[in-house]
Structure formats: structure tokens, C-alpha cells
Amino acid sequence: MTVLYLVLAAVTLTVAWLRARPSHRPPDGPPRGAIRRTARWRWIGVAVGVALGVAVATADSPDLGALLAAPVFGLCVLVGVLIGEASVAPPGGPTRTAALEVRTVQDYLPRRMSRAVGVAAVGLLALLAVTSANSGPDDAGNPGRALKLRCPPTVEAHGPWPGAFYSVPLAVVVLLGLAVAYVVLRNIVRRPRPGGTPDLIAVDDASRRRAARAVTGAGGILVGLPLAGVAATASWALLSTGCGPSWGRPVGWFLLVAWPMVIALTVWWTTAVLVPERTTAAGVAS
Numbered sequence: 001m002t003v004l005y006l007v008l009a010a011v012t013l014t015v016a017w018l019r020a021r022p023s024h025r026p027p028d029g030p031p032r033g034a035i036r037r038t039a040r041w042r043w044i045g046v047a048v049g050v051a052l053g054v055a056v057a058t059a060d061s062p063d064l065g066a067l068l069a070a071p072v073f074g075l076c077v078l079v080g081v082l083i084g085e086a087s088v089a090p091p092g093g094p095t096r097t098a099a100l101e102v103r104t105v106q107d108y109l110p111r112r113m114s115r116a117v118g119v120a121a122v123g124l125l126a127l128l129a130v131t132s133a134n135s136g137p138d139d140a141g142n143p144g145r146a147l148k149l150r151c152p153p154t155v156e157a158h159g160p161w162p163g164a165f166y167s168v169p170l171a172v173v174v175l176l177g178l179a180v181a182y183v184v185l186r187n188i189v190r191r192p193r194p195g196g197t198p199d200l201i202a203v204d205d206a207s208r209r210r211a212a213r214a215v216t217g218a219g220g221i222l223v224g225l226p227l228a229g230v231a232a233t234a235s236w237a238l239l240s241t242g243c244g245p246s247w248g249r250p251v252g253w254f255l256l257v258a259w260p261m262v263i264a265l266t267v268w269w270t271t272a273v274l275v276p277e278r279t280t281a282a283g284v285a286s
Helices: 002-020 032-057 062-086 111-133 164-190 198-239 248-274
Strands: 146-151 154-158
Touching: 032 062, 032 198, 032 248, 062 164, 062 198, 111 164, 111 198, 111 248, 164 198, 198 248
Parallel strands: none
Antiparallel strands: 146 154
């Protein structure tokens, strides 16, 4: 995880440097340069996320690393989009125009996709809370790594189990990623307009929707793959127990059935990141 901290520190300094640059572009100029720049940074975030995700997945704790690899990838994509948005200089020149308008995050979010991400995030955090509350030490004494069940006169232990050993670092990375996603979306909304003509405004809005869709997809990857991993692991443990609480087997079957749906949603979210939608000037991504 040291590499992750170094990368996060580096991108934070980069964002601060980009925001401090006093560069301006001609007033009412074409936004194509800004679109290319934001797309370039998004792809840099994807490349760094893949490399860092592989490094985390092959870390000293392979099972924990594999669980954190996807959130790390999504976090890198979000940071890449944030840097791209921060690098767009406001219009400058002797004459500038401005329009009075109110822009909100909801204006640019793909509605169905963002709702699916919200449901998945709530589901992941709720599942982690339940699995952590029913966890105990494994045979090696690692706390929060096994499902402990009292089966008189013995106690059964099933693992690996997504207890506190896994859920705490995973929840920290996911919550950090969701906070970054909110900051990125705010920057997308507050980015200055490239000009005041209807054509430039339409192209600029399409660019914002495309960036918001990529952010939503990255947020989906951030929660989707960990949710799939936690659901598969928890269902296997719950369905293989000889005893346990009355809710154990129903929840296990529910997680097993929900697992393919989570995978399908994650494929959808990944497509949003890797295959930017070709929106029309007035098109709304969904």
C-alpha cells in the first residue's frame, strides 16, 4: 500500500500545481483542446489504475490485494478525470462574456447508471457491516478473517470470510473513492464555459456529460467488483455451514443469485470508462 500512498500524494501535488497555473485561453475559443486534454488525463488514470491495481493484487497479502485492486483502479481513474478537469484554463482576454445559469451535478449524471452505483454502494457497505459483525479470528489468529458459528458443543470456523480483516481497508478505499468522485463531479459542473454561443455551449455540455459518465463508471467499478467478491465469498461460507443463524442460508442463496447481476452491472460500468459514449450536442447519456 505504500505505492498507493505515494501515487495519491503525487497526483494531489499535480492537481495543486495545475490549479496554481495562471494560464488562460482566448475568449469564446473552441473547446476541442479542453476535450482532448480531459480525455488524455482520463486515459492516463486508466493506465495508472491498471498498473497499480496489478501491483496491489500481487502484494504481500494476495487475497486482500485482489479485493482492493478494483477500488484502486477506480480511484486512479477518478483522480485522472479530476486532474483533467483542473487543467482546463478559464477563458481570458480583453473581452469576456458570461451567462447567468445554474448548473447542478444532476444535470450531467447518467441517471440509471448513477442510481445503480448508489444502490451497489449501499449494498456493499451494508454487507460489510453484517459480515464484520459476524466475524472472528481464523486458525492462525488473524482477527476478522473467519465466520465463527457456535454449534454446541463445538464452534465452527469457515474462511476466508469478509470480516473486519478485509472490510475495514476496503471500506476506507471505497469511501475515499466516493468522496473523490463527488469532488470530480463538482469540478465538472463548475468548469468555466469555453464561450457563450449556442454551438459552443452544446458541445461543452456534451463533454461534461461524457466526463460525468466516465466518473460514474469508475465509481461503479469502485464498488461493483468488491461487492461481487464479497458476495461470492460470503455466500460460499454461509451455504457450507452445518449450523448457524436462521438467516444464514437465505442470505447465502440471495448473494449467490445476486452475484451474476453485480458482474453484469460491473461490465456496464467498465464499458462507460473504456468506451466513451458518442453523445450528440444535446444528447443525454443514460
